[in-house]
Amino acid sequence: MKQLLAAACAAILFTAPAHAALNVFACEPEWGALATELGGSDVNVFVATTGKQDPHQVQARPALIARLRSADIAVCSGAELEIGWMPALLRQAGNGKVQPGSIGYLAAAEQVPRLEIPTRVDRSEGDVHPSGNPHVQTDPRNIRIVAVALAARLGEIDAGHAAGYAQRRDDFLRRWDAAIARWQAAAAPLNGAKAIIYHKSWAYMFNWLGMTEVGTIEPKPGIPPSATYIAQLLDQIPRLQPRMIIYAAYQDPRAPQVVAEKSGLPAVLLPFTVGGTDAAKDLFGLFDDTIARLLTAAGRPRGAS
DSSP states (O other), rough: HHHHHHHHHHHHHHHHHOOOEEEEEEHHHHHHHHHHHGGGGGGEEESSSSSSSSSTTTTHHHHHHHHHHSSSSSEOOOOOTTTHHHHHHHHHOGGGSSTTTTTTTTEEGGGGGGOOOOOOOOOSSSSTTTEEEEEEGGGHHHHHHHHHHHHHHHHHSGEEEEEEOOOHHHHHHHHHHHHHHHHHHHGGTTTOOOOOOOOOOOHHHHHHOEEEEEESSSSSSSOOHHHHHHHHHHHHHHOOOOOOEEEEESSHHHHHHHHHHHHHHHEEEEOSTTSSTTTOOOOHHHHHHHHHHHHHHHSSSSSSS
């Protein structure tokens, strides 16, 4: 009888399903990379966009709907960055677990102090975000804050593996804090540097590094520049005294290159997110490459190719 009971128990253990990993739907690559760091083998991570894709402009494709339908948690930038596509995905997926306000929805921008919150919202001013600038991932200190919140949320949803999420969080933060110290030391020459930017993507990075935005390629957020506007911007450059022109990997390089050629300023392509450049393979590579590219531009004499 004991042998039969033991055999039955063994059969049950043998046929018991393996632990099902949490399905994480990440709106942007930086949050997918962070979820992978914190989740390890306890998560399956799907990223809805790529480093070469404008996160403002995404099609609510059936494949994205299917992924969101099976997700246990959605991690997005929030602050209306995904306003053009995420609400449609959420509606069509019909997954109550990942609706805003639920335990299964985490907006990174809600975890950190937001910058550039407008005092007046007027759509004639372009693509203005009423909740503030959503591009919080350009400051690694914000990623640290989001890491703590995301690890806690993963542990709350998957309590059986909470210890693993906490352990990976601590390991990530140890490595991340060391990297932040290294990046800040290397970036010291950038403090006080002025730059022209393509889109208002860099407020958090500038706040971190002590840089200053003095002009934009876009006349208003989300509005392509005209030849007249570019000519006016070029006229202002001697007064503005920028050291470089910054644009993201997903943005059209033509206007920044025109301004660079006519002004003699270096045009700097930054990865903006994981996968934006070959070197930005993960979160650490993202900031390694960003700082290296900024320092190269800052050290380049005006007019040098």
